[in-house]
Amino acid sequence: MSSTRNLRHNLARSALALAIGTAAFASAPAVFADDTTGTIRGSVIGAESSSVIKLTDTSRGITKEISASADGSFRFGNLTPGKYQLQVFENGELIDTQDAVVGLGGTTTIYLGDSSGVEEVLVTGERISQVDVGIAESGMVLSADELMELPVARDLTSVTMLAPSVSKGDSAFGNNASFAGASVAENVSYVNGLNTTNFRNGLGFSEVPFEFYDSIQVKTGGYSAKFGRSTGGVMNSTTKSGTNEFKFGSSFYYDQDVSTAPNTFSADNDQDEFQQDNYNIYASGPIIKDKLFFYALYNHQNVEEEYYGILSPRGYKSQEEADFWGVKLDGYITENHRVELTAFSDERDEIESAYVYDHETETVGDYIGDTTYAEGGLNWIATYTGNLTDTMTLSVSYGENEANRTTSPDTADIPVVYISNDQSQLSATGNWGNFTVETGEDKRQMTRVDFSWDLNDHFIEVGVDNEVNTSIADTINSGGVYWMLDPYGVYSCEKTSVCPDGPNVRKRIYMSGGEFETVSNAFYIQDTWDLTDTLTLQAGLRNETFDNKNAEGASFIKVEDQWAPRLSVVWDPTGAGNQKVFANWGTYYLPIASNTNIRMSGAETYIHEFYDWDGKCQNADATPCNVGTTVVGTEIYSNGDVPDTRSLVDTNIEPMYQSEFILGYEIATDAGYILGAKGIYRNLETSIEDVAIDAAVIDYYNSTGSWDASKVDGDTVEDVFTGFHQYVLTNPGNDMNVYIPEMDEFVALSADQLRYPEAKRQYGALEFTFKRPFDGKWSMDASYTWGHSWGNNEGYVRSDNGQDDAGLTTNFDQPGLLDGGYGNLPNDRRHTVKAFGTYAFDMGLRMGANFMWQTGRPQNCFGVHPNDDFAAAYGQESFYCDGELVPRASMGTGENYWNLDLNAQYPLAFANNQKLLLSLDVFNIFDNDTVTEVDELSGETYGLPFRYQAPRSIRFGVRYDFN
Numbered sequence: 018m019s020s021t022r023n024l025r026h027n028l029a030r031s032a033l034a035l036a037i038g039t040a041a042f043a044s045a046p047a048v049f050a051d052d053t054t055g056t057i058r059g060s061v062i063g064a065e066s067s068s069v070i071k072l073t074d075t076s077r078g079i080t081k082e083i084s085a086s087a088d089g090s091f092r093f094g095n096l097t098p099g100k101y102q103l104q105v106f107e108n109g110e111l112i113d114t115q116d117a118v119v120g121l122g123g124t125t126t127i128y129l130g131d132s133s134g135v136e137e138v139l140v141t142g143e144r145i146s147q148v149d150v151g152i153a154e155s156g157m158v159l160s161a162d163e164l165m166e167l168p169v170a171r172d173l174t175s176v177t178m179l180a181p182s183v184s185k186g187d188s189a190f191g192n193n194a195s196f197a198g199a200s201v202a203e204n205v206s207y208v209n210g211l212n213t214t215n216f217r218n219g220l221g222f223s224e225v226p227f228e229f230y231d232s233i234q235v236k237t238g239g240y241s242a243k244f245g246r247s248t249g250g251v252m253n254s255t256t257k258s259g260t261n262e263f264k265f266g267s268s269f270y271y272d273q274d275v276s277t278a279p280n281t282f283s284a285d286n287d288q289d290e291f292q293q294d295n296y297n298i299y300a301s302g303p304i305i306k307d308k309l310f311f312y313a314l315y316n317h318q319n320v321e322e323e324y325y326g327i328l329s330p331r332g333y334k335s336q337e338e339a340d341f342w343g344v345k346l347d348g349y350i351t352e353n354h355r356v357e358l359t360a361f362s363d364e365r366d367e368i369e370s371a372y373v374y375d376h377e378t379e380t381v382g383d384y385i386g387d388t389t390y391a392e393g394g395l396n397w398i399a400t401y402t403g404n405l406t407d408t409m410t411l412s413v414s415y416g417e418n419e420a421n422r423t424t425s426p427d428t429a430d431i432p433v434v435y436i437s438n439d440q441s442q443l444s445a446t447g448n449w450g451n452f453t454v455e456t457g458e459d460k461r462q463m464t465r466v467d468f469s470w471d472l473n474d475h476f477i478e479v480g481v482d483n484e485v486n487t488s489i490a491d492t493i494n495s496g497g498v499y500w501m502l503d504p505y506g507v508y509s510c511e512k513t514s515v516c517p518d519g520p521n522v523r524k525r526i527y528m529s530g531g532e533f534e535t536v537s538n539a540f541y542i543q544d545t546w547d548l549t550d551t552l553t554l555q556a557g558l559r560n561e562t563f564d565n566k567n568a569e570g571a572s573f574i575k576v577e578d579q580w581a582p583r584l585s586v587v588w589d590p591t592g593a594g595n596q597k598v599f600a601n602w603g604t605y606y607l608p609i610a611s612n613t614n615i616r617m618s619g620a621e622t623y624i625h626e627f628y629d630w631d632g633k634c635q636n637a638d639a640t641p642c643n644v645g646t647t648v649v650g651t652e653i654y655s656n657g658d659v660p661d662t663r664s665l666v667d668t669n670i671e672p673m674y675q676s677e678f679i680l681g682y683e684i685a686t687d688a689g690y691i692l693g694a695k696g697i698y699r700n701l702e703t704s705i706e707d708v709a710i711d712a713a714v715i716d717y718y719n720s721t722g723s724w725d726a727s728k729v730d731g732d733t734v735e736d737v738f739t740g741f742h743q744y745v746l747t748n749p750g751n752d753m754n755v756y757i758p759e760m761d762e763f764v765a766l767s768a769d770q771l772r773y774p775e776a777k778r779q780y781g782a783l784e785f786t787f788k789r790p791f792d793g794k795w796s797m798d799a800s801y802t803w804g805h806s807w808g809n810n811e812g813y814v815r816s817d818n819g820q821d822d823a824g825l826t827t828n829f830d831q832p833g834l835l836d837g838g839y840g841n842l843p844n845d846r847r848h849t850v851k852a853f854g855t856y857a858f859d860m861g862l863r864m865g866a867n868f869m870w871q872t873g874r875p876q877n878c879f880g881v882h883p884n885d886d887f888a889a890a891y892g893q894e895s896f897y898c899d900g901e902l903v904p905r906a907s908m909g910t911g912e913n914y915w916n917l918d919l920n921a922q923y924p925l926a927f928a929n930n931q932k933l934l935l936s937l938d939v940f941n942i943f944d945n946d947t948v949t950e951v952d953e954l955s956g957e958t959y960g961l962p963f964r965y966q967a968p969r970s971i972r973f974g975v976r977y978d979f980n
Contacts, residue, residue, distance in 0.1 A: 053121070053207075053209055053210045053253075053255050053400075054094070054095045054096050054097060054098070054119075054121075054402075055096050055097075055098050055119035055120055055121060056092065056093065056094045056095075056096065056119070057072070057092070057093045057096065057101065057103070057117055057119060058090070058091065058092040058093070059090070059091060060085075060088070060089040060090050060091070061085045061089040061091065061105055061113075062089065068084065068085040068089065068105060068106070068107055069082055069083070069084055069085070069105070069106045069107075070082065070083055070084075070085060070091050070103060070104070070105055070106075071103070071104045071105075071106065072093050072101055072102070072103055073101060073102045073103075073104070074096075074097070074099060074100075074101055075099075075100045075101060075102050075116075076099055076100055076260035076261060076262065077097075077099075077260055077261055077307065077310060077347075077349070078261055078306065078307035079307065079349050079352055079355075080352055081093070081352040081353060081404070083407040084407065086473055088473075090473065092471050092476075094404075094410055094469060094471070095402050095404070095410050095412065095469075096119045097119075097258060097347065098119050098120055098121050098231060098232060098255060099118070099119060099258075099260075100116065100117070100118055100119075101116070101117045101118070101119060102114065102115070102116055102117075103115050103116075103117060120158055120160070120232060121158055121160075121231070121232035121233075121234050121253070121254075121255050148594060148595055148596060148597050148683050148684065148685045148691065149597075150553070150587055150589045150594050150597045151545075151553065151587065152241070152545055152553060152555040152585045152587055152599075153239070153585070153587060153597070153599045153601075153681075153683075154236055154238070154239045154240045154241065154585075154601070155182075155236070155237045155238040155239045155601075155679060155681075155695065155697070156180060156234065156235045156236040156237045156238070156240075156250075156251075157179070157180050157234075157235050157798075158232060158233070158234045158235075159176060159179070159232070159233050159235075160231070160232050161227065161228075161230050161231055161232065161257070164176065164227065164230075164233070165227075165922075166855045166863060166865050166920075166922065167179075167853055167855065167865045167867055167920070168865050168866065168867050168918035168919055168920035168938045168939070168940065169853075169867060169918075170940070171226070171227045171270070171295070171972075172192060172224075173206065173222070173225070173233070173252055173254070174192045174193055174194050175192075176233050176235065176252075177194045177196075177235050177250065177252055178194060178869070179235075179798070179851065179853055179867070180235045180237050181237065181784045181786060181800040181802045181849075181851065182196065182197045182237050182238070182697065182782055182784060182802055182804060183195070183196055183197075183235070183237060183250065184844060184846045184849070184871070186200075186201035186816070186844070187201070187816035187819060187843065187950070188949075188950060188964050189816070189819025189820075189821070190202070190220050190814060190816075190819070190821055191220065191221060192221075193220055193221060194250070195249070195844040196237055196238075196249040196250030197237060197238055197249070197250070197697060197699055197780050197782065197804070198699060198778065198779075198780030198782075198804065198806030198842065198844050198845070199248050199249035199250075199675075199699075199778075199780075199812055199844070200219075200249070200811050200812030200813045200814050200815075200816075200844065201219075201220065201249075201814065202218055202219030202220050202249075202610070202812070202813035202814045202821070202823050203219060203247060203248045203249035203607055203812055203813050204219070204247055204249040204250050204251070204252065205244075205246050205247040205249075205250075205251050205252070206222035206223075206251075206252040206253075206254075207251070207252070207253045207254065208223065208225060208254050208255075208256065208359070208361075208396070208398075209254075209255055209256055209345075209357070209359040209398055209400070210398055210400060210414050210416070210465065211359070211396060211397075211398040211414075211416040211418060211463065212246075212418065212461060212463055212484065213396060213418050214246075215420065215459070216459060216461060216484075216486045216488075216535070216608075216610065216611055217420075217422065217457075217459055217488055217610060217611050217612050217615075217823075218610050218612045218813075218814070218821050218822070218823035219610055219813050219814070219823050220814070220821055220823075222252070223361075223363050223393065223396055223418065223420070224339075224341075224363045224365075224393065225254070225256075225341075225343070225361065225363065226295070226297060226314065226316040226318075226341055226343075228257075228268065228297045228299060228314055228316065229256050229257065229314050229316075229341075229343045229361065230254055230255070230256060230257070231254075231255045231256055231257045231258070232254065232255050233252065233253075233254045234251075234252075234253040234254065235250065235251075235252060235253075236250055236251035236252075236253065237250050238250070238601070238677055238679055238697060238699075239585065239601035239603065239677065239679045240583075241543060241555065241557050241583055241585070242541040242542070242543045242557025242558060242559040242581065242583045242603075243467070243478065243480065243541060243543065243557075243559075245482070245539055245541075245559055245561055245581065245605065245606060246537065246539075246561075246606075246607065246608050247605060247607065248605050248606075248607045248673075248674070248675040248701070248812070256312070256343065256345050256359060256361075257299075257301065257312045257314075257345065258301070258310060258312050258345050258347050258357075259301040259302050259303065259304075259310030259311045259312045259345070259347065260301070260302070260303070260310060261302075261303050261306055261307065261310075262302065262980055263300075263301070263302035263303075263980065264299075264300070264301045264302060264978065264979070264980040265299070265300050265978075265979045265980070266297075266298075266299050266300075266976065266977055266978040266979060267296070267297060267298045267299070267976075267977050268295075268296075268297045268974065268975065268976040268977070269294075269295070269296055269297075269974065269975050269976075270293075270294075270295040270972055270973070270974045271292070271293070271294055271295075271972065271973045271974075272291075272292065272293040272295070272970060272971070272972045273291065273292040273293075273970060273971060274289065274290065274291040274292075274968055274969070274970045275968075275969050275970060275971055276944050276968035276969040276970075277289050277968050278946055278965035278966070278967070278968050279946055279962070279965055280327075281327075281961065281962050281963055281964070281965075282327065282328070282952070282958045282961045282962075282963075283326065283327055283328045283329075283952075283958075283963065284324065284325065284326055284327055285325040285326075285327060285374075285376060285379060286324075286965070288323065288324070288325045288332075288379060289322075289323060289324050289325070290321070290322065290323040291320075291321070291322050291323075291970070292320075292321050293318065293319065293320045293321070294317075294318070294319045295316070295317075295318050295319075296316065296317045296318075297314060297315070297316050298314070298315045299312070299313065299314045299315075300312075300313050301313070304346075307349070308348065308349055309346070309347070309348045309349070310346070310347045310348075311344065311345070311346050311347075312344070312345040313342075313343070313344050313345075314341075314342065314343045314344075315340070315341070315342050316339075316340075316341040316342075316343075317338075317339070317340055317341075318337070318338070318339040318341070318365075319336070319337070319338055319339075320335075320336065320337040320367075321334075321335070321336050322334070322335040322336075323335070325374050325376075325379075325381075326374065326376075327376045328442060328443070328444050329444050329445040330373065330374050330375065330376065330444060330445070330446075331371055331372065331373070331374055331385075331445060332371070332372040332373070332374035332381050333369055333370065333371055333372070334369075334370045334372070335367060335368070335369045335370070336367070336368050337365060337366070337367040337368075338365065338366060339363070339364070339365035339366075339393070340364075340365075341361065341362065341363055341365075342361065342362055343359075343360070343361035343362075344358075344359070344360050344361070345357070345358070345359050346358045346359075353403060353404040353405075354401070354402075354403045354404070355401075355402050355403075356399070356400065356401050356402075357399070357400050357402075358397070358398075358399045358400075359396075359397065359398050359399075360395070360396070360397040361395075361396050361397075362393070362394070362395050362396070363392075363393035363394070363396070364391075364392075364393040364394055364395075364421070365391075365392050365393050366389055366390070366391055366392075367389070367390040367392070368387050368388070368389050368390075369387065369388045369389075369390065369450075369451075370384065370385075370386075370387050371384075371385040371386060371387075371388070371450045371451075372384055372385060373385065385428065385448050385449075385450050386426060386427035386428040386448070386450040387426070387427045387450065388424065388425065388426040388427070388428075388450050388451040389423075389424075389425045389426075390423075390424055391421040391422075391423040391424075391425070392420065392421055392422070393419075393420060393421060394418075394419030394420050394421050394458075394460075395417070395419050396416070396417065396418050396419065397416055397417055398414055398415070398416030398417075398463075399414065399415055399416065400412060400413065400414040401413045401414075407471075408470060408471040408472070409468070409469070409470050409471075410468070410469045411466075411467070411468050412465075412466070412467040412468075413465070413466050414463070414464070414465045414466075415462075415463070415464050415465075416462075416463050417460065417461065417462050417463070418460070418461040418463070419458070419459070419460050419461075420458070420459045420460075421457070421458055422455065422457030422458060422459060422490075423455060423456050423457055423458070424451060424453055424454060424455040424457075425454070425456075426449070426450040426451035426454060426495060427450060428448060428449050428450035428451070428495060429454045429495055429496070430495075430496055431447065431448055431449040431450070431495060431496050431638055432447070432449060432494075432495065432496030432497070432498045432499065432500060432638065432640055433447075433449050433452050433494050433495045433496060433498070433499040433500065434446050434447040434449065434499075434500045434502065434638070434639040434640055435499075435500070435501050435502065436501075436502040436504070436639075437501070437502065437503050437504070437505065437507065437508035438505070439505045439507060440956050440957055441507050441508045441892075441893075441956070442956070442958070443501075443508070446502075446635075446639040447638050447639030447640070448638060448639070449495045449496060449638075450495070451495060452494060452495060452499075453492060453493075453494065453495065454492070454493050454494070454495055455490065455491065455492040455493075456489075456490075456491040456492075457488070457489060457490045457491070457492070458488075458489045459486070459487070459488050459489075459611070460486070460487045461484055461485070461486050461487075462484070462485045462486075463482075463483065463484045463485075464481075464482075464483045465480065465481070465482045465483070466480055466481050467479075467480035468480065474546060474547045475544055475545070475546050475547075476544070476545040476546075477542075477543070477544050478541075478542070478543045478544075478545075479540075479541065479542045479543070480540065480541055481538075481539070481540045482538070482539040482540070482541075483536075483537070483538050483539075484536070484537040484538075485534065485535075485536050485537075486534070486535045486536075486537065486611060487532065487533070487534050487535075488532070488533045488534075488535075488611040488614065488615060489531075489532050489533075490529065490530055490531065490533070490615045490619070491529075491530035491531075492527075492528065492529050492530065493527065493528040494525065494527050494528075497526070497528075498524060498525065498526060499524075499525040499527065500522055500523070500524055500525075500639075500640055500641060501522065501523040501525070502522050502630070502635075502641055503516075503520065503521050503522065503523065503630075504520050504630075504632035504633070505520070505632075506518060506519045506520050506521060506632075509521055509523050509627065513625070513627075513650070513652060513890050514650075514886060514890075515627060515649070515650025515651065515652060516627045516649070516650055517627055517628070517629045517645075517649040517650070519629070519632075520629075520630045520631060520632030521627055521628060521629060521630050521649070522627070522628050522630045522641045522644060523625055523626070523627050524625070524626045524627075524628065525623075525624070525625055526622060526623075526624045526626070527621075527622060527623050527624075528621070528622045528657075529615060529616070529619050529620065529621040529622070529623075529655075530568075530619060530620060531567075531568030531615070531619040531620055531659075532568065533565075533566060533567065533568060533611055533614035533615055533618070533619065534566045534570065534614075535563065535564065535565045535566065535608070535609070535611050535614065536562075536563075536564040536566075537561070537562070537563050537564075537608055538561070538562045539559060539560060539561040539562070540559070540560055541557060541558065541559040541560070542557065542558055543555065543556070543557035543558075543583070544556050544557070550592060551588060551589040551590070551592050552586070552587070552588050552589075553586070553587045554584075554585070554586050555583075555584070555585040555586075556582075556583070556584055557582070557583040557584075557603075558580065558581070558582050558583070559580075559581040559582075559583065560578065560579065560580055560581070561579040561581065561606050561608075562575070562576065562577045562578070562579065563575070563576050563579075563608045563609055563672075564576075565609050565611070565613060565614050565618075566614065566618075567614065567618030567619065567659060567660075567662055568614075568618060568619045568620055568659050569659055571662055572662070573614070573617070573618045573662035573665050573666060574609060574613075574665070574666045574670070574746060576609070576670070576671075576672040579606045579672045579674065580604075581603065581604045581605060581606055581674070582602075582603065582604060583601075583602075583603035583604075584601070584602045584603065585599065585600065585601045585602075586599065586600050587599045595684065595685045596682075596683065596684045596685070597682070597683050598681070598682050599679075599680075599681050599682075599683070600678075600679065600680045600681070601677070601678070601679040602676075602677070602678050602679075603676070603677055604674050604675065604676050604677075604702075605674060605675050605676075605677065606672055606673065606674045607673045607674070607675070607813070609673075609705065609746075609824060610813065610823035610824055612822060612823045612824065612825065613707075613746070613823070613824050613825060616822060616825050617660070617665055617707065617744070617746070617825070618659065618660060618662065618665060619659065620657055620658065620659050621655040621657070622655055622656065622657040623653075623654040623655040624651065624652070624653050624654070624655075624656075625651065625652040625654075626648050626650075626651050627648065627649045627650040627651070628641075628644045628645045628647075628648065628649060629644070629645035629647075629649060630643065630644050630645070631643045652739070652741065654741055661756065661758050663755075663756035663758075663763075664743060664745070664755065664756045664757070664758050665744075665745060665746060666745065666746045666747075666755075667745055667746060667747035667748070667751075667753045667754060667755055668754045668755065668763070669747075669748075669751065669752065669753060669754050670705065670746060670747055670748060671703050671748050672703065672705070673701075673703055673704055673705040674701075674702055674703055675699055675700065675701045675702060676699070676700050676702055677697070677698070677699045677700075678697075678698045679695060679696065679697050679698075680695070680696045681693060681694060681695035681696070681784075682694050682695075689789065689790065689792070690787065690788065690789050691786075691787070691788040691789075691790075692786070692787055692788075693784070693785070693786040693787075693788075694783070694784070694785050694786075695783070695784040695785075695786075696781075696782070696783055696784075697780070697781065697782040697783075697784065698779075698780070698781050698782075699779065699780040699781075700778075700779050700780075701776070701777065701778035701779070701808070701810065701812070703748050703776075704748065704749065704776035704778070704810050704812075705746055705747070705748060705824060706746070706747065706748075706749050706776060706810070706824065706825075706826075706828065706829040707744045707745065707746055707747075707824070707825050707829070707830070708744065708745060708747055708749060708771065708773055708829050708830065709740065709741055709742075709743070709744050709830055709831055709887065710743050710744070710745050710753070710755065710766060710771065711738035711739065711740045711741065711742050711743065711887065712738075712740070712770075712771075712772065712831075712832070712887060713753075713766045713767075713770040713771045713772070714734065714738045714743070714757065714764070714766070715734050715735060715738050716770045717764055717766055717770060718734045719734065723760075724760070725760060728759060728760060728761070729759050737759055740831075740886065740887040740890060741887070741890070743757075744830070746824075748776070749773040749774065749775060749776045749810075749829050750768060750773055750774055750775030750776065751768055751775075752765065752766065752767050752768050752771075753765070753766045753768075753771060754766075771832070772832035773829060773832050773835065774809060774835050774838075774839075776808075776809065776810040776829065777808035777809050777810060777839070778806070778807075778808035778809075778810050778811065778812060778842065779806070779807055779808055780804065780805065780806045780807075781804070781805050782802055782803060782804040782805070783802070783803045783804075784800060784801070784802050785800065785801045785802075786798075786799070786800045787799045787800070789854070791855065793857065794856070794857055795854060795855065795856040795857065796854045796855050797852065797853070797854035798851075798852070798853055798854060799850075799851065799852040799853075800849075800850070800851050800852075801848075801849070801850050802848075802849045802851075803847065803848060804845070804846055804847065804848075804849065805841070805845060805847060806841065806842045806844050806845040806846075807839075807840065807841050807842060807845065808839065808842055809828075809835060809838040809839045809840075809905070810828060810829070810842075811828070811842050811843055811844065814826060815827065815828055816843035816844070817843060817877065817879065817953070818879075818894065827891055827894050830891065831885065831887045831888040831891065832885070832888070833882045833884075833885030833887065833888025833889075833895060834882070834888050834891065834894055834895055836882070836885075836888075836895065836896060836897075836902065837895075837896035837897075837902045837903065837904035837905060838896055838904075838905050839904070839905060840875070840904055840905030840906035840907065841875040841905065841906035842875070842905075842906075843874060843875065845874070845875050845906070846871050846872055846873075846874070847872045847910075848870075848871065848872045849869070849870070849871045849872070850868075850869065850870040850871070851868065851869050852866075852867075852868045852869075853865070853866060853867040853868065854866060861923060861924055862921060862922070862923050863921070863922045863923075863924075864919065864920065864921050864922075865919070865920045865921075865922075866917065866918070866919050866920075867917070867918040867919075868915075868916070868917050868918075869914075869915065869916050870913070870914070870915040870916075871913070871914045871915070872910060872913050872914075873910040873911030873912050873913055873914065873949075874910060874911045874949070874950070875905070875906035875908075875909075875910055875911075876906070876908040876909055876910060876911055876951060876953060876960075877896065877903070877905055877906060877907075877908055877953045878896070878897075878898040878903045878908050878953060878955050878959065879893045879894060879895065879896065879897075879898075879953050879954050879955065880893050880895060880897040880898050880899065880900075880954070880955040881893055881895060881897065882895035882897055883897060883900040893954045893955065893956075897955075898955045898959075899955060908953075908960075911948060911949065911950070911951065912947050912948050912949075913947070914945075914947045914949060914966060915945065915947070916940075916941055916945060916966065917941070917942055917943060918938065918939065918940045918941065918942065919938070919939050919942050920936060920937060920938040920939070921936065921937050922934060922935065922936040923935050923936075929979070930979060930980050931977070931978070931979050932977070932978045932979075933975070933976070933977050934974075934975070934976040934977075934978075935974070935975060936972075936973070936974040936975075936976070937971065937972070937973055937974070938971065938972040938973075938974070939969070939970075939971055940967070940969065940970045940971070940972070941966065941967060941968060941969045941970070942969065943969075944968060944969040945966055946965050946966055946968070947965065947966040948962040948964070948965055948966075949964050949965060949966055950962075950963045950964035951963050
């Protein structure tokens with residue numbers, strides 16, 4: 018390759034540069050060349066036509082040979098991460114040998130052959146800094162060994178938090194991260210090439226113990242055409258594999274909160290308890306030496322928690338038990354053909370026991386019942402990789418990913434009951450245990466084929482990627498009905514015009530179900546081209562199609578020909594490999610979550626009935642008595658029929674996609690530090706949302722006079738379209754063409770009639786990074802990010818109200834809900850500082866630290882819309898406080914947050930290669946209690962703390978290894 022040729026000549030002239038080029042592979046710089054493997058490339062100095070390079074996998078005994086090209090360049094691709102030896106032969110004579118370490122997705126550059134005239138150089142230390150002058154994506158790669166040395170919580174989200182431009186998401190969505198301003202539901206996670214992302218709403222992924230991971234790659238932006246289905250970030254991991262050496266081991270970890278957060282208006286946090294036990298046993302080695310290898314892990318996890326509410330007078334004691342097992346098999350048919358199988362099960366059950374709780378006395382009362390949450394399932398992927406020739410490689414994969422989504426309360430027959438006070442604050446009452454009863458399961462079937470062809474100055478990659486995702490859902494409210502008691506006649510009448518005057522009750526009947534399929538197809542082509550000795554271009558094009566089907570198997574939205582170009586360029590200004598200027602531009606598409614299939618295209622019944630009530634009488638199960646027999650008002654959102662698919666989607670709809678531009682510079686100093694600066698801009702060009710079209714339909718038919726009342730039993734258009742009758746998937750802010758079932762016709766609604774603004778989300782950031790690789794003594798990674806996220810649409814989910822209905826949040830449900838809605842978005846964190854590293858003492862003790870400081874989240878005030886009846890029916894969802902418009906983020910920002918975690922590890926070695934590692938981690942060592950979320954609903958509790966920083970906790974670990 019031409020850029021390699023230039024580097025080769027520079028290295029031949031410099032003894033120091035040769036030493037760095039020879040040793041730099043130990044740091045496994047990441048060019049993110051592949052998703053589950055790595056690459057070695059380089060040149061043979063003074064190559065002859067007979068130069069042959071032999072590669073040996075030193076841990077597995079596998080060898081392969083290729084001939085150097087005319088200019089001496091060579092490339093070994095699709096390598097399993099690990100240690101390798103390279104040897105150069107000229108006419109059968111060995112002239113050079115070097116060792117190399119290949120990391121996940123990385124390209125290791127190495128130079129072999131004649132070094133005459135170069136003085137011997139002694140290279141000390143464990144790792145040498147190097148700038149990767151290949152095509153660069155934004156992100157980082159961490160090995161399992163590196164993670165073991167850091168005080169990081171043992172979950173994938175906590176690892177992603179180490180990367181710049183990544184922030185913790187809202188607590189309502191669980192433990193998830195926001196990448197570069199995107200919502201927490203726009204990320205994708207892979208394990209050995211298997212997509213394990215929750216495709217129902219984008220929140221979360223299959224859970225894998227740390228001991229099963231070998232490497233974790235975090236892509237924060239600029240990823241190539243090989244990756245899609247994300248407008249956030251990519252979490253790409255590989256698992257451990259066996260070698261020719263038998264290894265056994267076990268570990269035990271104990272986690273416990275040793276402090277509690279301060280109490281809030283809604284929860285007695287000082288009663289919280291948390292502890293976790295985690296056991297692991299593993300074994301690995303050869304089944305057939307040099308041919309077939311295994312790695313197997315068993316993990317048992319037990320988590321116990323307690324938490325207690327104030328507004329909802331309930332206490333909960335939760336226990337989760339999980340028995341994870343995982344197996345990785347690697348088989349080498351020949352040195353050029355291999356197969357691998359990964360299988361693991363993350364099935365687990367969480368049992369949450371509910372109790373009556375008295376906040377005044379802080380006492381736990383009667384037991385109410387248990388709710389069992391069944392999660393996880395079987396996951397597996399099989400892959401064949403073949404080097405068809407020295408320059409052509411083929412990879413074929415098939416896999417399945419399962420996730421149980423069943424919620425089973427013991428009290429499933431007891432109705433849900435809430436009661437409102439005079440401030441419209443709700444509290445649970447009665448003996449029901451869980452709001453929802455659901456039987457659910459998701460299953461993904463994926464097929465992928467990748468082909469690459471090395472043409473020296475061009476490296477061509479093409480591939481196809483198919484997923485068939487099936488969701489099964491059957492959901493009702495506990496007891497089949499939800500009663501909302503309004504003794505003051507305030508709560509319901511703030512939200513609807515059909516409620517009775519005075520004390521009343523609202524009865525909700527909700528049920529939905531069906532089997533829903535989504536088919537996702539993609540293909541890509543990509544060329545990595547060495548334009549000159551110092552300039553490399555990567556041009557890629559990805560095409561994606563998403564086909565979402567309803568409960569009857571018919572397509573209700575199919576988005577085709579989503580062309581996503583990706584373009585990257587890297588310039589090595591000195592030709593010495595110690596600096597680079599790089600740029601990325603690309604577009605990224607996001608599929609429609611299967612939650613949309615379930616909510617919009619299933620047989621859903623969603624009805625509100627309002628009754629008079631005396632405001633006092635309740636039965637033993639807290640349901641109302643002395644309720645009037647006459648229904649005073651009714652709101653029908655869904656009547657149980659599978660909707661006509663034509664009425665659900667705007668025929669003008671365009672796919673949801675984001676554009677991204679990155680410009681950066683990186684330099685490796687003579688002192689071994691790597692410094693970087695980068696600018697990032699993201700723009701959500703098009704968004705897909707569900708919008709109510711009732712107001713526009715009323716305006717259309719009244720202006721055209723074409724409403725035919727005879728088709729609807731004499732009803733006027735206002736009688737049918739009461740504000741919430743028809744919701745349509747569209748691109749907000751555009752004209753719409755949609756089918757109106759009552760009139761059996763398609764109508765064109767203008768953007769002015771619809772009155773929705775264009776959905777906007779933008780993100781801009783400046784990143785500054787510092788890296789000091791471990792040299793046997795200490796290491797450090799640090800970053801500062803100035804980031805700004807603004808617009809009127811957070812994305813797939815909505816932190817403002819904790820709504821996880823991916824793509825169907827209330828944000829664009831009514832035009833009035835967008836009044837004042839433009840401003841700094843919830844994932845806007847203006848300033849962030851991160852630093853983590855390790856220090857090794859001479860006597861063996863090793864210490865690690867992990868620090869983060871970040872400015873607070875934008876704050877809002879939400880109330881009832883004063884002059885839009887349709888928006889007012891949503892309650893406190895509008896940007897109004899006491900009838901006054903309060904635009905998004907105009908109430909300032911929350912408290913600045915900082916956190917420091919520390920750990921210490923001490924190894925003990927015994928005879929026969931036995932090792933014992935003792936570790937202690939302390940999280941939030943200073944027990945900071947920063948307010949991270951506040952109540953944003955106007956009223957007595959507005960602005961009061963709702964969530965605090967996680968309190969101080971400890972983790973004690975013992976790990977034993979034998980080989």
